[in-house]
Amino acid sequence: MPERPASQDLLIGIGARFDDRVTGKPDEFAKRAKKIHIDVDPSSINKTVVVDYPIVGDVKRVLQELNRLVKPLDTREWLATIEEMRRKYPLTYREKKKLLPQFVIQQISEVTKGTAVVATGVGQHQMWVAQFYQFNTPRSIITSGGLGTMGFGLPAAIGAQFGRPDAVVWDIDGDGSFQMTAQELATAARHHLPIKVAIMNNQHHGMVRQWQDLFYEGRHAQSRLNPVDFVKLAEAYGCAGIRVEQKADVRRAIERAMSVHDRPTVLEFMVEEAENCWPMIAPGKSHDQMLGTYEALKQEGGIPQHRHAEPDEEAKLSLG
Amino acid sequence: MTTNMKGAHILVESLKREGVETVFGIPGGANLPTFDALHRSSLKVILTVHEQGAAHMADGYARATGKVGVCLATSGPGATNLVTGIATAFMDSIPVVAITGQVRTSVIGNDAFQEADTIGITRPVTKHSFLVKDPREMARVVKEAFYIASTGRPGPVLIDLPVDATVNEAEFVYPERVNIRGYRLHAEPEIPRDAIRNVAEAIARSRQPVIYAGAGVLHAGASAELAELARTTRIPGSPHRHRGAV
Incomplete structure (x- = not known):
């Protein structure tokens, strides 16, 4: 079984509401991770996913304060893992x-x-x-x-x-x-x-x-x-x-x-009538039960011919 | 000496004070005074084919510019046709002000022609709504509607205008500031410094952190701050879906 993004140890939710299309099965969502949720709307906090660090406030002001406190992390190994996964399991489709x-x-x-x-x-x-x-x-x-x-x-x-x-x-x-x-x-x-x-x-x-x-x-x-x-x-x-x-x-x-x-x-x-949109998470399932992944498409036969273009280094850093 | 203005003209002057340049909508029996006043103003009025289109246009305008989008419809079916568009904006926290015509106050509740309980129908899909019965309330309501739509977690606000509120006259005084009971913004009080310190410590301890950013970053005008956080800490973000949003 390949590693999934679910293997993160800290999830920092910012101005997002953990909607069900993002989380899949809420109990299984980023299970191993401690969760932070920064949001201006108190009713969004702990609504679908219970978090460890809730912060209610204006996102801009909270981030300004946070930016004064954080220091560079050594994420080289983690970024390399993500890069490796991106290479091994690209977003793709078959001709x-x-x-x-x-x-x-x-x-x-x-x-x-x-x-x-x-x-x-x-x-x-x-x-x-x-x-x-x-x-x-x-x-x-x-x-x-x-x-x-x-x-x-x-x-x-x-x-x-x-x-x-x-x-x-x-x-x-x-x-x-x-x-x-x-x-x-x-x-x-x-x-x-x-x-x-x-x-x-x-x-x-x-x-x-x-x-x-x-x-x-x-x-x-x-x-x-x-x-x-x-x-x-x-x-x-x-x-x-x-x-x-x-x-x-x-x-x-x-x-x-x-x-x-x-x-x-x-x-x-x-366009082709029978084309499906992959990958997908079926209703009520979790991220590690994803359908139509790269491996699955490969097993169906044929090497995918198109890959998603890699975002450039700048875009990755700026989160763009 | 004071000069009185019709409610519809007060509405238009108030929209101008809020920086509105373009509105989307369809005229009908109950909002003819409003469209007449718009027609005589400098505002750009875009006639749509269907009111749903007007609501989505106001929404698309707001998402593309960051400003408040404005749509207008007449009473009854005009207003109910807006509902899908208002609900769309509500779910994605988009600042839209929807202005609907309503039958005159003396016949509200009488099943008058093209009457619908617009406030009641839209209550679950608006951040707030107003029924203006007196043109003296018009300017204050517009000011509050734009303020509520665009602050905190943004969302659609509806203003329902019975015909008499748009044809009767009042003095035009645009309020300088808003004072809305029960609407307290979490942006205003102190930010929770201790909790933020705990977050910074959790980030320092993490080995495999991920940022999951939503459009709330955009609404708060915090794109630069988010980029700075990612750059400083070298934390990756959930890619692609929100690249165009953040």
Whole structure:
């Protein structure tokens, strides 16, 4: 059994609420670690995970005080262990014949150099954005992490573009999420917002389909969606529309979208329907019962061909 | 001598005092006076297709800028259409002020046309809410709403405006400061120095420490302090998920 991040001995929670999507099974979460929780909201402390060092206070002021007291630690061995694990078990996916959403998101990340503001819907594409878009600046991932509101991406991207007119704003969405608020293309078109909407069209509620395959013996109850011509839809609203089916066309399409400045562009990527989002922790399970890990994918056959790009040294140190 | 203003104009002047430049929403019967006043102001008013879109736009605006996002809807269905967006902002602690129209005070509770108990419906998904029955309360309520939305753990605040509160007149005096009973910020009292010293000692003793940072760091404007902590101690952070947040 490889070592897991659960082998940490101290967990420092700062301005975070230990939500169930982070902790998995709360009793098993970072079991060996002493826990610190710094938060402005007293009701968040000891809510899901009981901590050893609760601190209620303004995070900025608490950290300022803490920074006066802490000294450099010798974490060389620990950082080397993490680096080793990162090398041995990279975040990855296996190539398939059809276009893969992970590849598309990596390409968007590269073309925008990780500096775009990226809004998302909710589901597989949302997880893939978190995994494969290399964010470099604060306030750049705009996603419904708590309520999990499908349909959030397009209007949130519009709001972000109004707030930061000079930023490059993308909505990376799924065909299911996008259709819940797609009518707001009218709002974006009316104001000539240059937002880019990348729809990972797999004609499914993909995360629901994945769970049905994993936990409901593959019975796809109401998770298949009707095909929609999103290029026509985009054009009907006065937006530019581009459909991409081949891997070779992805880069050019993204670059083309980046060159449109007077209206929104909708990119429809026809992606593999059966692709799953890995790794994942099943409901009620703990971190060391993770599914779809690197080893598991390797055992299924085939050496993964793509690795997650390593964050550079500076980004690691700044936590960026 | 004092000049009186309609409640809707007091609302707009108050929004300007709070630094609002852009609002998102849809007009309807119960908020026509408000939209008329907005139309005659310098504020940028973005008409959305659906009120849910307005709420998410205000939310996206707030997340991208750090400022308070503002959305508007009429009474009844306009307000209920906002609910998903307000709940989304609530769960992620995003500062949003939602301003809803309401039927006039004399018919509240009568099942009037497009009436819904907006305060009641949104109570579990707002940090606080206000029903303004008198335009004399308008400026104070706006000031308090923005203060509550953006301080401490941020979150959405709702202001419900019956038609008469927007068409009746009052003197416009914008309050200098807020004084809200029962709203005490933990940022204000002394920070717990002894507890922080204990934390520093626990960090000094640790061999395999990890930082798990949330968007609260961003809300507190503490990105630089967090980076300094990681740099000084050479502690790694939970990567990727929060890179764009922190």
